[in-house]
Amino acid sequence: QQQVKQSPQSLIVQKGGIPIINCAYENTAFDYFPWYQQFPGKGPALLIAIRPDVSEKKEGRFTISFNKSAKQFSLHIMDSQPGDSATYFCAARRAGNQFYFGTGTSLTVIP
Amino acid sequence: NAGVMQNPRHLVRRRGQEARLRCSPMKGHSHVYWYRQLPEEGLKFMVYLQKENIIDESGMPKERFSAEFPKEGPSILRIQQVVRGDSAAYFCASSRRTGGDTEAFFGQGTRLTVV
Numbered sequence: 001q002q003q004v005k006q007s008p009q010s011l012i013v014q015k016g017g018i019p020i021i022n023c024a025y026e027n028t029a030f031d032y033f034p035w036y037q038q039f040p041g042k043g044p045a046l047l048i049a050i051r052p053d054v055s056e057k058k059e060g061r062f063t064i065s066f067n068k069s070a071k072q073f074s075l076h077i078m079d080s081q082p083g084d085s086a087t088y089f090c091a092a093r094r095a096g097n098q099f100y101f102g103t104g105t106s107l108t109v110i111p
Numbered sequence: 112n113a114g115v116m117q118n119p120r121h122l123v124r125r126r127g128q129e130a131r132l133r134c135s136p137m138k139g140h141s142h143v144y145w146y147r148q149l150p151e152e153g154l155k156f157m158v159y160l161q162k163e164n165i166i167d168e169s170g171m172p173k174e175r176f177s178a179e180f181p182k183e184g185p186s187i188l189r190i191q192q193v194v195r196g197d198s199a200a201y202f203c204a205s206s207r208r209t210g211g212d213t214e215a216f217f218g219q220g221t222r223l224t225v226v
Contacts, residue, residue, distance in 0.1 A: 006153075032213065034214070034215070036217070042219060042220075043115075043117075043202055043217035043218050043219045043220050044154070044202070044204075044217045045217070046214055046215070046216060046217075049214065089153065089154060093213075095213075096166075097159070097167065098144060098156050098159045098167055098170075099144060099156070099204070099215055100156070101146075101153050101154040101156075102153060103152070103153040104152075104153045104154075
């Protein structure tokens with residue numbers, strides 16, 4: 001059973017566009033929601049994270065929107081660049097437990 | 112402050128051999144997680160360990176796979192009698208604790224190829 005559902009599987013945008021990646025979860029005990037960025041041949045790198053008591057968090061060009069009632073959260077990348085082309089994973093966890101990951105979104109930003 | 116260190120980066124084993132993957136967590140981190148990633152797939156949880164204890168091994172196959180995180184030294188993921196289907200990238204992550212804003216940081220992974 002997939003604890004965190006992520007969509008779309010792949011995404012292609014033009015440079016400057018705003019790709020949006022969505023995730024949904026069921027377990028209301030989750031209390032921490034990070035996003036990871038992974039380049040080919042590399043390990044996932046923590047990008048940005050949010051807790052459920054906050055509806056939005058921005059770090060540079062990356063924004064997480066969080067809808068607690070809908071049990072959904074999303075990543076927005078402002079002014080996307082070709083260097084943002086990577087695979088993005090959302091995750092969720094509750095204290096004392098493992099991280100549950102989405103299946104990943106392969107993003108391609110076309111110059 | 113070195114990050115999570117995994118070694119070897121690449122490992123080739125013949126079917127039936129043993130594979131040992133090592134993970135040294137970040138300094139001050141006492142929690143380690145192992146994940147497996149197949150090509151074009153996401154990260155599949157295998158096992159979660161704290162120093163000298165296995166917290167959750169629900170994602171680890173019951174046979175041939177084992178993991179440890181001793182009081183001293185790195186965490187080890189051990190795969191006995193490897194088969195072709197074990198070929199994958201194995202990632203280790205570590206965190207300082209389990210509550211609050213507990214960030215987990217990943218290593219670069221060990222790419223296991225079974226021939």
